[in-house]
Amino acid sequence: MPLQLDFMSILVQWPLLLRGAAWTIALTAIATLLGGMLGIVCAWARAGGPRALRWLVGGYVEIIRNTPFIVQLFFIFFGLPELGIRLSPMTASILAMTVNLGAYATEILRAGIEATPRGQIEAAESLALTKAQVFTRVVLPPALKKVWPALVSQIVIVMLGSAVCGQISTEELSYATNLIQSRNFRAFETYIVGTLSYLGLAILVRNLLYWAGPRFLFGR
């Protein structure tokens, strides 16, 4: 039997795919904002905080970076209810993605922060800027600029990783793909379309962030 592929039966379901893609983008956007902020706070704590805090952040980063995202997600979604913390699939997904991205962002940002010349900080302090001002005005922008490509790559990786969130019935792109293939029984073609949609999203998000970074975050 020759291989016969039928893509029409998937493409007629485009509203489902579109909705899934929109949720994937939304999850990524929220996780990027929250995870980015978490990363900045942790990077700051790790670079100049008290010793106990530095250890704590170091532990958090290593635990997250050395365990699979799917286990982190399952721990949050299936494990936390034992403590009485019952999260919806969407909230659990956002939390898992935020915690995950936060750890990687901490490491990436720390590299950028440590590269700040000592003299710049001293110069800022001599202008009577407060510690917080020195960090947000003098240290952070050039650090962000330096590590932006690495950070963007990591955000894309987190977005691709979010395909796993469909497993706890978060209605994102991989969930939509699953749903469509359970309706038309054309699994192979459906997953081709779903996979290529992710590729499109990855390219889109990467270009968008490369465009947005210099404009809104750190200037050219």
Next chain:
Amino acid sequence: MPEFTLWDIVRNLLLAARWTVALSFIAFLGGTVFGLLLLLMRLSGRRVLERLVGIYVQLFQGTPLLMQLFLLYFGLAVMGVNTSAWLAACVALTLYASAYLTEIWRGAVAAIPRGQWEASASLALSFGQQFRHIILPQALRIAVAPTVGFLVQVVKGTALASVIGFVELTKAGGMIANVTYEPMLTYACVAAMYFVLCFPISLYARALERKLA
């Protein structure tokens, strides 16, 4: 109702962890062989081959590993291969690893100054000899730390094989959590085992990086 002790959970997880290790090894070895092949194709100087490898890498780095797994799981079946979760996971993770490894190594080769190629060419070495005797030993030094670091990604990647039903550490964790009604403890144990597998590799990669830098 039977009582489950912590040891029951840990023991069964350890048994399943063997499959995580096995899958990681196969994917890493397969990825190394296949990735080396891709690297040679990319360095061959033929436009078409370079392009093809470039697209291959883009495709695997720009799509979720989970979708690659599904695609292969169903794709192999469509092509008439009598597929299993084990086979699909091995093939998918091998292809995934090869794409990343070939990209890491391409970077390492690109870091070797052009003059090294030219000098060895002027000594009338063939492409194979140039690569094997001049470029490879130097590139290897640069490549070894990120390659070891990528092994951590492979180990973590094997967790996704649980989704297509392959019983490794994560899948076993899910099954045990369902039986014991202790998902938090079980997933904490699962995470701890991944950590024990991955953290030493991470430390080793970091040490290599520092030594060779």
